Structures are given as C-alpha cells and as structure tokens.
Amino acid sequence: MKKRRSEEESSECRCRITRRRFLSSVGMGAMAVATSGSLSTESHSAMSATEASSDSMGTLLPLTLNVNKRLHHLLVEPRWSLLHILREHLGLTGTKVGCERGECGACTVLIDDVPRYACMTLGLEAQGRKVTTVEGLMIGEKLGPVQEAFLEQDAFQCGYCTPGQIMAVEGLLRRNPSPSMEGIRLAVSGNLCRCGAYTHIFEAAKRASQLRQRGG
Numbered sequence: 001m002k003k004r005r006s007e008e009e010s011s012e013c014r015c016r017i018t019r020r021r022f023l024s025s026v027g028m029g030a031m032a033v034a035t036s037g038s039l040s041t042e043s044h045s046a047m048s049a050t051e052a053s054s055d056s057m058g059t060l061l062p063l064t065l066n067v068n069k070r071l072h073h074l075l076v077e078p079r080w081s082l083l084h085i086l087r088e089h090l091g092l093t094g095t096k097v098g099c100e101r102g103e104c105g106a107c108t109v110l111i112d113d114v115p116r117y118a119c120m121t122l123g124l125e126a127q128g129r130k131v132t133t134v135e136g137l138m139i140g141e142k143l144g145p146v147q148e149a150f151l152e153q154d155a156f157q158c159g160y161c162t163p164g165q166i167m168a169v170e171g172l173l174r175r176n177p178s179p180s181m182e183g184i185r186l187a188v189s190g191n192l193c194r195c196g197a198y199t200h201i202f203e204a205a206k207r208a209s210q211l212r213q214r215g216g
Contacts, residue, residue, distance in 0.1 A: 081122060146208040179205070
C-alpha cells in the first residue's frame with residue numbers, strides 16, 4: 001500500500017515538474033520570438049537610418065568657387081572640405097595635406113585675404129568668397145615676392161610646410177605691409193615646421209616685406 005502510494009506521488013511529482021518545465025519553456029519561447037521581432041524591427045530601423053545617411057552623404061550640390069581669380073563650377077558633397085576640393089577636383093596640389101584637424105597649417109590658404117586652414121573649411125563655406133592658394137601668388141612664370149623671399153633666405157628644408165608658411169606670411173603682409181618681428185612670429189605661429197627652420201622663415205618674412213614695398 002505504501003509502495004503504491006509512493007509510486008503515485010512520484011508519478012504526480014514528475015507530471016508537475018514536466019508541466020512547469022513545459023510552461024516555462026513555452027514562456028521563454030514566446031519571449032524569444034517577441035524579442036527577436038523587436039530586435040528585427042530595431043535592426044531594420046538602424047539599416048534605414050544608415051541608408052538615409054549614406055544617401056545624404058552622396059548628395060551633390062552645385063558650388064561656384066573663385067580660386068586664384070578663376071571661377072570653377074562644381075558639384076560637391078556637403079561634407080567635402082575645401083582642401084579635398086582644391087587637391088582632388090581642381091588639381092591645386094600646392095595646398096598640402098597634413099594633420100587634417102587644424103593643427104599643422106600645411107593646408108593654409110587665403111579666403112578674402114585672411115589665412116584659413118583649408119582642412120577645417122567646408123567647400124560650401126567658400127561660396128562667393130575669394131580663395132587664393134600658393135599657385136595664385138605666381139606672376140606668370142615668375143615667383144611672387146613672398147615665394148622669392150623664401151627662396152633667397154633658404155626658409156625651408158623638407159619643404160612640406162612651405163606653402164602653408166608662405167600663405168601665412170602673404171596674409172600678414174596684405175594686412176600689414178611692415179610688420180614687426182613679433183608680428184611675424186605671431187602670424188606664423190599656427191604653422192608648424194618639423195625641420196625647425198623658423199629663424200629663416202622669420203627672415204624671409206622680413207625680406208618679403210621689403211620686396212613688396214619695392215614692387216619686387
């Protein structure tokens with residue numbers, strides 16, 4: 001009698017456990033389906049956002065640039081920097097790629113006669129402005145006064161930073177034809193020379209001031 005009762009209890013216990021497990025597994029399965037559906041929706045939304053972003057990045061807008069006194073009509077992406085457009089689309093490679101985050105000054109150009117980092121300027125920002133690159137300082141096939149002064153004073157070694165240094169000095173002399181040494185130092189302080197030719201650069205700026213005043 002006891003043995004039969006024990007067997008019945010054991011059987012009942014197994015049935016209860018089985019039902020619990022069954023209900024538990026069904027509940028977990030339902031949660032998994034719901035979650036996967038939610039994740040699928042989120043994933044789809046994320047993909048849609050990425051596609052929309054990609055589409056907007058690929059949108060081309062009309063841009064007219066006045067570079068070195070010549071008008072250029074272009075189609076550009078809103079995210080393109082002036083540096084990218086000058087080098088890759090206009091072939092003006094005198095403007096150098098350096099840090100691309102506004103620290104070294106290798107990409108310095110003049111915008112309305114004011115030195116600016118081309119890597120930190122969107123191409124669309126230059127719409128309707130006057131852009132001057134180092135190529136624009138040439139007088140035909142002859143070097144401009146600042147370029148000539150840099151050559152005379154040996155104001156470069158590797159030469160990579162030289163176009164940016166020249167444009168910084170050019171911007172200074174357009175603003176102040178007779179700068180002090182302190183003014184020169186301040187004007188080129190945003191341009192790094194890894195070769196350390198700063199003394200020659202300062203002398204070149206002084207010499208350029210003389211040449212410009214003499215009409216050279």
